[in-house]
Amino acid sequence: MQLHDGERRIELAAEIGRGGEGFVHAVAGEPTLAAKIYTEMPGQERVDKLSWMVQLLRRAPELAEQCAWPQRILRDQEGRVRGFVMTRLASQHPVHELYNPEQRKQTFPKASWRTLVEVAAQCARIFAGLHTHGVVVGDVNERNLLLDGLGRPWLVDADSFQIRQGERVYLTGVGVADYTPPELQGVRFSQVVRTPNHDRFGLAVLLFKLVFMGRHPFSGGLAGDLGAAIAASEFDYPQVAQRLPHLLPMTAAPGAIQQSFLLAFGAEGAEEGRPSPQQWLQHLLSFAEELETCPVEDAHAVPKGASRCPWCQIEASLHYAYFARAGRDQYVSTWAPRTDVLEELCRAMATTAAPPDPTVYEQPLGQEQVLALAQRVIRHDPPAHVPSYYVRVLGGLMALSGTAFLAQDSGWSAKALLGPGIGVWVAGVLWQRGRLKPWQNAVQDLQTRLETVVHHGDLWRAEAYQHRARDRQIAEAFSLLTDRHLGMVARRQQEIDKLERDAIDPALQQALEQVPLLQADLPPAVTQDRKKTLLLRQIQTAADVERDRLVGLPGLTLPVIEALVQWRQALEVRFGGRRRPRPKVDQYVAIDVNCGVLQEGLEQQMAELVRERQASTAYAEQMLDHLYQRGVDNLAELQQRSEKMWLQLRHGTA
Template identity: 30%
Template sequence: MSDTFFANGKKMILGPLLGKGGEGAVYNISGSSDIAVKIYNDGKAPERHEKIVAMVAAGLSKTSAHVAYPLEVVTKQNGKFAGFTMKKAAGFKTVHDLYGPGSRRAEFPTADVRFLVRAAYNLSAALASIHKSGCVVGDINHSGILVSTQALVTLIDSDSFQFRSNSRTYRSLVGVAEYTPAELQGVSFENTDRTTNHDAFGLALLLFQLLFLGRHPYSGRYLGGGDMDIKTAISQRRFAYSARRSETRMEPPPYVPALDDFGDEVRDAFELAFSRKAEAGNGRPSPVDWVGVIDRLQSNLVICGIDRSHHYHKSKASCPWCKLEQGIGRSLFAAQLVTPTSMANIGEIIAQISRISSPPRPPSAENIMPSMRDLKVSDAAKSKKSGRAMSMVAALAGCGVGLYVAATFQGLVGIIIAGASLMYFFSVKGDEGPFAAELKASTTEWNNQRQIWEKRAGPEQFEEKKAHYLRLASAHAGLPQREKEKLAELERKKRDLQMRKHLESHLLDRAKVAGIGPGRKATLASFGVETAWDVKSRRITNIPGFGPTMQEKLRKWSKSVEHKFVFNANIPTDPQAIREVKNDIAKHRAELERDLIKAPDDLRRLVYEATRLRENPPPELVAAYRRMKQAELDSGRNA
């Protein structure tokens, strides 16, 4: 192929190849640092000719800085249409490299949670600008979206956008099933006009992947029979993270953020975007809607007190990322740990803890209760006692009558009457009624409240807490030795570490494994399987859709990567592994110090609370005592 082409009559010479696809190839232009050119394959050029001419004529490149729109029509020396020039996205990488934790470590090593949120904001703004220009992306998926190291977003492949010029609509003819809304699953795109609401589905899906560690929102564990692939889950509206679990019959994979970790507004926006009711009209949150939602999210983010790479919604009681990393067993972002407190300060804190004395043992709870002289037998108890006395008198009278009858008239009949009367007498006498049950219940409640009070008003609760803080202090003192042991273990396992790094560098998304296409790779990523190391070290058996055959294919691929490994004893211990050990120790130190710093005030508070409880018994304790004393009066036990 000739390397000479023309744009607006100006000669251009192709530079190095930038990328190649099914439609053609993208090249640098010699002498130009910021413009690239797409040259179509000979069979594709005629199909694109009119559309590209119309897009250039419409001046779309002036409508958005976020899109690599066609700038100029490019022709061959013979004047035939060949392609178009466009803005070059230098230094940008695919959005998949950002949202996948495995690839993010390599491609965006300094990205933190705030960076992901900013990229989500910029993606929403980019799509909003596309819709404002009158275009619809149509084939919206991760491969056409690029992100810079400043979280700026650029969309490429604009020649596949749906575009209307005069009376003609140039449709978007392709689509990726894993990003296609339910209402378009199985539909021929050649005969279908895409809408901004269709784009809104793909946008919501990409935003979800950015915020939720690359997880696909329709990949999870199906609670019905059989497996559920992503395409089927989309067509059946089975959003795996939805609160409507009885309807979707899906649950999320393990070790993922919760849907409300980014706040209620973000949660509600995703629920709406992936709901059936949003399919009609413009029911889904639009790109402009998302710009507002994510802008407010950015304003509501707070920094984790342990790791500054963690940012979370201020409505959450604690950092969800710390909890998630503890469950997974590895960092999801490059740790930015809080500066530790000096050992001298920690020593003073521990000395303060040791100097604080326990509260004295509390007095008997009964001795500090207020007077209950105002208590009287209740009207119900009086009525019950009166009725009981009358019944007993009547029973004795009946017994007397029975004995008289037995002695005077009919012996057997009299004995029966006397016996029945005696039985009734003793049953009435032994009937303690509801007041005995109330006495039992109130006594139990009093004992419970008394035990709670004694624990808080005396030394027990204080000593438990003090012992807890002293254990933390002991753990803190042992951290240097623990770090030393872990680093020594790294040196002993140098070969294993080199093997792991080798396997982690081979991403499943970039590999060709027979029978495992984009949909299955998305499912694997949703369950945290992204690299050859993940395949080797994680259980694949519990992932939906991966039976023995698929598991064997993955194992063979992982083994093939493993066989290429060559150990080099002369290479120093992996610096990344050393950093991970040091970060793990530093994070543990920060967690311990966070608790130890508040220990003296916490213990003083417990001492003060114990004193206050001894001097002023709490209302619930007094109420329990009063209830028990009333029950004693009503049941006659206090007579």
């Protein structure tokens, strides 16, 4: 579909919202524009209405201020009206995300009561502007009011406003009962002409929700039905707030605001006119002007001259804070325990194999047989040497016969035989020795090689034990680092606690320490027994009276704790002391940054350990391979030599 807004072609970009009657798209190349496209082809009534709205805008450009007023009509190629372009809001939150306390603390953590009153004033201003031009919003509800990135309210769904063109009235046709005045309850919206006074009711409900913590002024009575309660004019918030101490009492707001709400929700307002947006604007602006910061808690805004801070009172009756406390609550921490990184590291460590076990070394195949053979060779007598044997025998015989001749006293022949005989024999022995020397050397060599083979496994084991010992150290160090990493959450909390403990003025702290509980004039709720409990728990001076330290002590019920805390607060005021401002966001950021740096350091050390184990294991495995190969080689050599020598033995030759 090609679209044209009368001036140029409009290219639709991503869908940014959808409603009952159409879609809202971004406009390509126009970051400040949005286009609403109807799902069904608009009828003549709607086309006329849009044309008239665009004309009105030319006369009164202020209509598009904080309002998604149709600026130009979008037509397709055939000239049929398909939608319109309007201002696009950069980031938008429906107003209920501001007035709903819990959501506010998340989405608008810095919003105070003053913020709420100021937004209320701006809403009144928008309505005032529209009413001046005869425009009635009609379908007032919490989804048609959005807050932009600056927290300014905008009315959207402007094409459903009720617009007057001379005698002709373009009706709104719809409405939400929660925002519908009693006189219109149960009436069919499709035929009703709304008046500004009807709008004023819806506006007042919206303002009420902003000022009174998201509460609807009509609680719905027994049947829970807001429409019925409005029809019966049961504006019962003042009674409900009296019954429930944790609701903001009507009296917390200035008289003019209270009166205006009474008029807006009472029967009188229906007949004689409810407060106009202009009046609201004035009252709310001066209300916002009057709000100051509570002396005890920066997040609390208190009307000037109020005797007590309503928020402190509420927080004392219910452990719930309607506003994010300054500093800590307003600080949206980006710190995370990084458990994913930790898990990743632990997984890496667990999946990295430890260096091989010293006992895994296997001796090469057939080692036993080779060793047995070598041993047999070593233990075997050396091979015989036949020629030298004969020489020795000859020498022996000669010497023997020489000896015999000596007995027969045949002098020269004895001499001639005995001397040379011994000489020949000696020569025989020496010859044999000379011939056996290489053999003995070979046996010695064999012996050395045999021992090398036998002790080869020991070599490996010694090496492996070293790696295993280092690996145990690695594992221990790693688990220590893991614990420290896990402990970072607690450590960070300690730092934050310390930061917050230090938030009290030292002079005031000293003054409070000078007030011993024993002699102090404590609230009546603190009986002698309770006083004893406090003293026993080392709560001895006013400085020790801190909510966190009191909670959980035996016999100290919540009202007693509150009484004590208030007593201390009264003292603080009397001493003219003031708590130091709560820690600044920067201080929290510093803690988080610090924790982050520490964590990263731990992670680096852990990664280093993983790498070290990987290297150690790889080295040990390589070593194992290498040693095994050498073992195999040694054995082969031993085998070769033993077999050769064995053959020599078998053939009896040296």
